[in-house]
Amino acid sequence: MHSKVLKTLEFDKIKEQLLTYASSSIGKERALQLAPSTDLTEVIKWHDETDEGANVLRLKGNVPLGGIFDIRGPAKRAQIGGVLSPHELMEVASTIRAGRILSRFFQDVAEDEHEIPLILEYMETLNPHQELQETIGFAIGEHGEVLDSASDKLRTLRNQLRTNESRVREKLESMIRSSNAQKMLSDALVTIRNDRFVIPVKQEYRSVYGGIIHDQSSSGQTLFIEPQVIVELNNVLQETRIKEHVEVERILIELSAAVGEHTHELLQNVKILAQIDFIFAKARYSKAIRGSKPKINDEGRVRLFKAKHPLIPADVVVANDIFLGDTFSTIVITGPNTGGKTVTLKTIGLCTLMGQSGLQIPALDGSEIAVFKDVFADIGDEQSIEQSLSTFSSHMVNIVEILKHVDHESLALFDELGAGTDPQEGAALAISILDEVHKRGARVIATTHYPELKAYGYDRDGVVNASVEFDVESLSPTYKLLIGVPGRSNAFEISKRLGLNDSVIQNARSHIGEDTNKVEKMIASLESSRRQAEIDQEEAETYLKNAEKLQRELEEEFQHYQDDKDAMMEKAARKAADLVEKARAEAEDIISELRKMRFENANIKEHELINARKRLDEAAPVIKKAKSKPKQPLKQELKPGDEVKVISFNQKGHLIEKVSSNEWQVQIGIMKMKVAETDLQYTQTQKQKEPKPMATIKGRDYHVSLELDLRGERFESAISRVEKYIDDALLASYPRVSIIHGKGTGALRQGVQEYLKNHRSVKRARFGEAGEGGTGVTIVEFK
Known part of the structure; x- marks a missing residue:
C-alpha cells in the first residue's frame, strides 16, 4: 500500500488515536507499525483477534496490562556480559510478573467458557520464568533499589x-x-x-x-x-x-548473568506482550468509535451500513449507507461543493484501510469490506510551488501514476475529477478517465460538479450516479449520500429563498436548455420518490413492530389463560377430593354403626354389610382431570378468503393462502401468521366482489396489478406470493410486470431473482433502471 495514499486518507491520524489506547511503550510501538495487509487470510485472523479482545473487554471490563516494560535493550546487553542497573532488573522482573498475571487472567476467562483461542495460543508460548522473577524480586525492590535481603x-x-x-x-x-x-x-x-x-x-x-x-x-x-x-x-x-x-x-x-541466560525467551515474551497490548488497544479503540467487525471478502464487494468518518466528532458526523462492487462497480457523485462528497470518499477509503489493518470499522453490524491489492486516491489540492504545477497539473500527475497500476483488484478514489481546467474539456477528460478505470475492472468512486456527468451512469453498465442531499429550506447540505440519484443544481431554489425576483429567475430558466430542464425535473422527481419511499418504509417497519408486539402479547395472554385454567382445575380437583374423602369417612361411620347393630341383632348378615359398603363406594363421585376437547374435523372445505376462527387464540380472521398440506396463512387484524388446519374453525365464506366494468385485462375474477410490493414480507411468504402473482399475471396476458422487493440486506432480492431465473415462463428478469426503482425493483418479462 502506497504511503502517499495512507497520508492522503489520513490513516496516520487513525494510528495516532490508536496509540492512546495502548498500555505500554512496546504496545505503542506495535501500533505505530500498523499497516494494511493484502492477504485475505491474514486480515481475517487480525479481525478475529480484535473481536476476541473486544469480547473480553465486554465481559471483564478491563485487562491487567500494567507493569510491562521494553526490556529488549537490557536483555541483549546482559546476553553479552553487560551489568544491568537495579532499575533495569526491576523492569525485567515486572515484565515477567505481568506476563504471568495475564496468563492466569486469560485462563480464568477460558474457564468461564468464553472462546478466545487466538489469545490463548499467544499465551501458551509465553515463558513464565517464575524462578528468575523471584530471584530478582528477592534482591531488587519495586522502586529499583538493592534490598538488604x-x-x-x-x-x-x-x-x-x-x-x-x-x-x-x-x-x-x-x-x-x-x-x-x-x-x-x-x-x-x-x-x-x-x-x-x-x-x-x-x-x-x-x-x-x-x-x-x-x-x-x-x-x-x-x-x-x-x-x-x-x-x-x-x-x-x-x-x-x-x-x-x-x-x-x-x-x-x-543477576545480570541470570537474565542473559534467558535473553531469547525474554525477547519472545516482549514480542507476545506487545501483540496482546496491541490487540486490546484495537479493541478499546473499536469501543471508542462504536466499531463493528466487518465481513471480509476478496471479491471487491463493499457494503457499509450507517458508516461514519472516524476522524469527525460523533456529534456532528453523518452516517451513510455505501454499496459498491455488487450490481455496480463505479459510483459517480455529482453536485455542488461543500456538500460532503469528499467526506464520503475518505469514509470508504479509511474504512477499507482500517479493515485491511484488522481494525473494526465505524459502521453497523453486517457491514462488509473487500481486501484490495491497492488503494489509490486523488483527493484535495496538492499544488506544488517547487515544481510550478497548477492544481490541474498536480491532479493529473497523480492520475497518470494511478493509471499505470490500477487493475481489477484496486479501489480508486477520485475527488473533483477533471477540475481546474476548461469545464467542457475537464468533463470530457473525466468521462474518458472513468471509462478507462471502469474498463479495467477496478472499484471506483469519483466526485465531480460537472453537469455532463449526471447522465454518465445511465448509459453504462455497472455504473451508478449518486449525490449528497441538499436541504433547500435551510440552505445547507445534509451530508446524506443518495445512491441512484444524481446531484442537481439548487441555484434557482436558493436564489428564490434568498429573495431574488421571480421574473429574474424565470428569465434565467429560459437560458437553460430543454434537456437540462428535463434532467433537473427528473432528479427532483427521484428525490421526491425516495423521500416517500423512506416514509413508507418507516411506516411499514412500525406496523411490523406493532404486529410482532401484538403477537407476543397474545401469546403471553394465552399462556396466562392456560396457566390460570390449569390452576383452577387443580383447585377444583382438590376440593372434590376433599368432598369425596369426607363422604367416605361418613360412610365408614355408617358401616361401623351397622356392624355394631349386627352384633346386637344376629339377623344382619356380613355379606349384606359388604354390599352396602360397595354401594357407598359406587355412589362416591369420581373426579377426573379435565381434558382438552379433541379438535373436530373440518366439515367445510376451506379456500382463500374464508372467514375462520383460530381455536387456540379464540380470534377471528380470514384465510390468505395455503402454505402447505396442513397449514394456512391467516390474517388476524394487522397480524399474519401460519396456523395448522386442525386449529381452524370455518365460520363463513367471504363474499366475492362483483367484477368491475373496466377496460383492463383480468386473469381471473379480480383485477391483477402491474406490480407486486414485497417490502416488509418474510422470505418464505414473499416467494409464495411471487409464485401466485406470476401465475395471475400470465393468465392476464401481461407482457411485463414489476416486483418491488427493496434493497435491504439483499436476501429477499436474491431469493426473488433465483426463483425467476428457474421459472419456465420468464423470458428475462432484470433490475429496474434509475427511474424504475434501481436495484430495489425487478422487472419481469414473459415469453
Whole structure:
C-alpha cells in the first residue's frame, strides 16, 4: 500500500488515536507499525483477534496490562556480559510478573467458557520464568533499589554502616551541643561533604577542631571541617561503604548473568506482550468509535451500513449507507461543493484501510469490506510551488501514476475529477478517465460538479450516479449520500429563498436548455420518490413492530389463560377430593354403626354389610382431570378468503393462502401468521366482489396489478406470493410486470431473482433502471 495514499486518507491520524489506547511503550510501538495487509487470510485472523479482545473487554471490563516494560535493550546487553542497573532488573522482573498475571487472567476467562483461542495460543508460548522473577524480586525492590535481603554479607555490611553512622553522628552532635559551639559554629548541624560527616566552623575558629577541611562557603567565612576526633570513625565508615558497593556490584553481575541466560525467551515474551497490548488497544479503540467487525471478502464487494468518518466528532458526523462492487462497480457523485462528497470518499477509503489493518470499522453490524491489492486516491489540492504545477497539473500527475497500476483488484478514489481546467474539456477528460478505470475492472468512486456527468451512469453498465442531499429550506447540505440519484443544481431554489425576483429567475430558466430542464425535473422527481419511499418504509417497519408486539402479547395472554385454567382445575380437583374423602369417612361411620347393630341383632348378615359398603363406594363421585376437547374435523372445505376462527387464540380472521398440506396463512387484524388446519374453525365464506366494468385485462375474477410490493414480507411468504402473482399475471396476458422487493440486506432480492431465473415462463428478469426503482425493483418479462 502506497504511503502517499495512507497520508492522503489520513490513516496516520487513525494510528495516532490508536496509540492512546495502548498500555505500554512496546504496545505503542506495535501500533505505530500498523499497516494494511493484502492477504485475505491474514486480515481475517487480525479481525478475529480484535473481536476476541473486544469480547473480553465486554465481559471483564478491563485487562491487567500494567507493569510491562521494553526490556529488549537490557536483555541483549546482559546476553553479552553487560551489568544491568537495579532499575533495569526491576523492569525485567515486572515484565515477567505481568506476563504471568495475564496468563492466569486469560485462563480464568477460558474457564468461564468464553472462546478466545487466538489469545490463548499467544499465551501458551509465553515463558513464565517464575524462578528468575523471584530471584530478582528477592534482591531488587519495586522502586529499583538493592534490598538488604540480596545477600547475608550485604545485610551485615549495611548493619555495620548504620551502626558506624550512628556513632559518628552522636559524636558530632555532642560537639555541636557544647557551650562554646554556638560561638564557633556557623550553624548547629551535622552535614556531609565528600561522603564524610563534617560540621560548619567559622573561619577564625578553624584551629580549635583540627582535622580535615573538605569545603568552604562561597563567602569563605565558613569551613566544613571533619574534626580530628572523628577522622578514624569516618575512615571505618568509608571502608564499609566500599565493601558494600563491591557486594552490590557482585549481586548485580550475578543477576545480570541470570537474565542473559534467558535473553531469547525474554525477547519472545516482549514480542507476545506487545501483540496482546496491541490487540486490546484495537479493541478499546473499536469501543471508542462504536466499531463493528466487518465481513471480509476478496471479491471487491463493499457494503457499509450507517458508516461514519472516524476522524469527525460523533456529534456532528453523518452516517451513510455505501454499496459498491455488487450490481455496480463505479459510483459517480455529482453536485455542488461543500456538500460532503469528499467526506464520503475518505469514509470508504479509511474504512477499507482500517479493515485491511484488522481494525473494526465505524459502521453497523453486517457491514462488509473487500481486501484490495491497492488503494489509490486523488483527493484535495496538492499544488506544488517547487515544481510550478497548477492544481490541474498536480491532479493529473497523480492520475497518470494511478493509471499505470490500477487493475481489477484496486479501489480508486477520485475527488473533483477533471477540475481546474476548461469545464467542457475537464468533463470530457473525466468521462474518458472513468471509462478507462471502469474498463479495467477496478472499484471506483469519483466526485465531480460537472453537469455532463449526471447522465454518465445511465448509459453504462455497472455504473451508478449518486449525490449528497441538499436541504433547500435551510440552505445547507445534509451530508446524506443518495445512491441512484444524481446531484442537481439548487441555484434557482436558493436564489428564490434568498429573495431574488421571480421574473429574474424565470428569465434565467429560459437560458437553460430543454434537456437540462428535463434532467433537473427528473432528479427532483427521484428525490421526491425516495423521500416517500423512506416514509413508507418507516411506516411499514412500525406496523411490523406493532404486529410482532401484538403477537407476543397474545401469546403471553394465552399462556396466562392456560396457566390460570390449569390452576383452577387443580383447585377444583382438590376440593372434590376433599368432598369425596369426607363422604367416605361418613360412610365408614355408617358401616361401623351397622356392624355394631349386627352384633346386637344376629339377623344382619356380613355379606349384606359388604354390599352396602360397595354401594357407598359406587355412589362416591369420581373426579377426573379435565381434558382438552379433541379438535373436530373440518366439515367445510376451506379456500382463500374464508372467514375462520383460530381455536387456540379464540380470534377471528380470514384465510390468505395455503402454505402447505396442513397449514394456512391467516390474517388476524394487522397480524399474519401460519396456523395448522386442525386449529381452524370455518365460520363463513367471504363474499366475492362483483367484477368491475373496466377496460383492463383480468386473469381471473379480480383485477391483477402491474406490480407486486414485497417490502416488509418474510422470505418464505414473499416467494409464495411471487409464485401466485406470476401465475395471475400470465393468465392476464401481461407482457411485463414489476416486483418491488427493496434493497435491504439483499436476501429477499436474491431469493426473488433465483426463483425467476428457474421459472419456465420468464423470458428475462432484470433490475429496474434509475427511474424504475434501481436495484430495489425487478422487472419481469414473459415469453
